[in-house]
Amino acid sequence: MPTSPSTPATTTRPSVGRVSFVGAGPGDASLLTVRAAELLAEADVVIIEAPEQQALVTNDAEIVDGGTNAAGELLNHTARGKLVVKHAKTGAHVVRLMVGDPFTYATGPEEAMACAKAGISFEVVPGVSSVSAVPAYAGVPLTDKQHREFKVVSVGDANVDWSEAARHETLVLLSAVNRIGEVATGLVAAGRSAETPVAMTRMGTTTRQETVVSTLANIAADAAASQMAPPAIIVVGEIVAQREALSWFETKPLYGWRVLVPRTKEQSQGLAARLRMYGAVSEEVPTISVEPPRNPQQMDKAVRGLVEGRYEWVAFTSVNAVKAVREKFEEYGLDARAFSGLKIAAVGEKTAQAIETWGIRPDLVPSGEQSGRGLLEDWPPFDELLDPINRVFLPRADIATETLAAGLVELGWEVDDVTAYRTVRASPPPAPTREAIKSGKFDAVLFTSSSTVRNLVGIAGKPHATTIIACIGPATAKTAEEHGLRVDVLAEHPSAEELADALAQFGEQRRVQFLEAGEAVLRPSQKKPSSRRKA
Secondary structure, three states, rough: OOOOOOOOOOOOOOOOOEEEEOOEOOOOOOOOOOHHHHHHHHEEEEOOHHHHHHHHOOEEEEEEOOOOOOOOOEOOOHHHHHHHHHHHHHOOOOEEHHHOOOOOOOOOHHHHHHHOOOOOOEEEOOOOOHHHHHHHOOOOOOOOOOOOOEEEEEOOOOOOHHHHHHHHOOOEEOHHHHHHHHHHHHHOOOOOOOOEEEEEEOOOOOOOOOOOEEEOOOHHHHHHHHOOOOOEEEOHHHHHOOOOOOOEEEEEEOOOOOOOOOHHHHHHHHHHHHHOOOOOOEEOOOOEEEOOOOOOOHHHHHHHHOOOOOOEEEEEEEHHHHHHHHHHHHHOOHHHHHOOOOOEEEEHHHHHHHHHHHOOOOEEOOOOOOHHHHHHHOEEEEOOOOOOOOEEEEEEEEEOHHHHHHHHHHHOHHHHHEEEEEEEEOOOOHHHHHHHHHHHOOEEEEOHHHHHHHHHHHHHHHOOOOOOOEEEHHHHHHHHHHHHOOEEEOOOOOHHHHHHHHHHHHHHHHHHHHHHOOOOOOOOOHOOOOOOOOO
């Protein structure tokens, strides 16, 4: 029976749900397939089997641990199948996330069979298998023109016929870390040379990946010395020798670096992606909170003046200023058409990009330094014959400098210098983060403004002497030095991405120095000098 107009329709779950067995890949979240991402976005329940998979769930789905029970014991395939069926019977769309590929060395077939017996529909979304992905990230191909085949052996607690396995030129061993001594002995006894190369890679495809290269004769001792532990993939064969030339992941300039990004989280996404590209893992610590002005009347008056044709120019000095004006437009029911007839200036490329999301291309962006000073160098002086109006709307932060406003007045313009938003110091980060900052557990800190320097030191203390300090520009570097920090890296241009590029260049030069000296490449956090660094 259809609902009447006065009766709102309600959405109810079907009596029986459905299940999507989704391969989460080997560890790197960027290796998720497009289909996997789509299903995760629409799931009602996500059953995971590893804690790190929680980060892959971006909606408000219920997250269920399918790896262990309440006592911390590993669930077998039967228990996992029952768990999947139980949640599907509530009418939910269940996504069962599985490491690697659901139907490759996983319990996907058994769990899917449980769904089939219960009459629950399911689909399987293949994932990138650890069998191929982890060796690839370690720089170890499984085949080439000389080596045409490989055999995968799942060791675990199985009884393996090593005489049969030894006949294959390349072996990929799963669940073999705890039995590697026994494995090596068995292969040598079966006729493989004790000098056969072996590569053991743990935590593959993540920035915690580690690889030990050894031989069958020494792998047990070398793995123990390096404290190798599961999960790990082991490759045995002459093809391992190619790693020396093909290792591309662990040789990234910032590989494994832990980098602190003291900014608001919304501003750090692009920078985090850039750092990840260079092999680093970033941790965002908000030091600034962006809040509306205490007195909104100034902004209200300026926006009304903008609509009424009071201004010739609008000058945006930050992405936050663009956001503040846009929010005020939405409050008044305005859109980009309100800028008709106005000229728009942006302090830099990032601010220009924020303006362009409105469908508007700025009329003026600095051709040189991307700053208020750089904007002034290109700003035309007021001309009574060419400019019908002599007023500029300048929405900015409450703590912004007076450089731009004063410079525009000198050029003959009248300026409505309006506080569009306030920047206030954020709350201190959690105690473990503060301790990591002070004790040198971060390899680098990226400062993107003078205020991030002041606020980080204020809420968390000074970074340790071993931590690399990177600054976005001369003014930020000066503030860092005033706080007793030595600046190691300075971006060529004031851009967050270029700051990451400069840090990567520094990291690569540092890495080369270690290699040329014949030393192991250590991260800054691994090398502790005896005295504290001073500016």
